[in-house]
Amino acid sequence: MAVAFKGWLTNANVRSEAVRKMKSDYKELLKRAQSQLPPDILEHKRFEIPKVKSGAIGMRTYIVNYREIAEALNRDPLHLLRYLSREMATAGSIDGARAIFHGKFKNDTLDNLIQHYVQEFVVCPVCKRPDTKITKEKRFSFLTCEACGAKSSIKTI
């Protein structure tokens, strides 16, 4: 036993071969583990909230990249619109890729509101991942997490 151990330590070629094999086994294992993940979890690995691009014309504020934001959050554009309109106490509508709100609102205000929306209606309160869906049961709404399976009640808007 002792001799074999000594041989293992002194034979550099054998040792590096063993290390190389271990590394490639590990890589193989990692690759296999990743290929078993559902593709949408990999897609959401880098979750970023797009920054609002807005502009005001007269007494109206436009969010130019509105649809892009709703898509990045994987939320119904109308749901986000109801939230923003309510928070800003104004009327809003969707016009193609843009959203239009009555009144003048700063870009920072819009960014902050969208971050609040993400905290309340996108991110799972249990595992903090954004892989969620909103479901409705009667008059109640839930945030169902596809990553950890948690189901959390949320406000209906």
Ligand SMILES: [Zn+2]
């Ligand atoms: Zn979760």
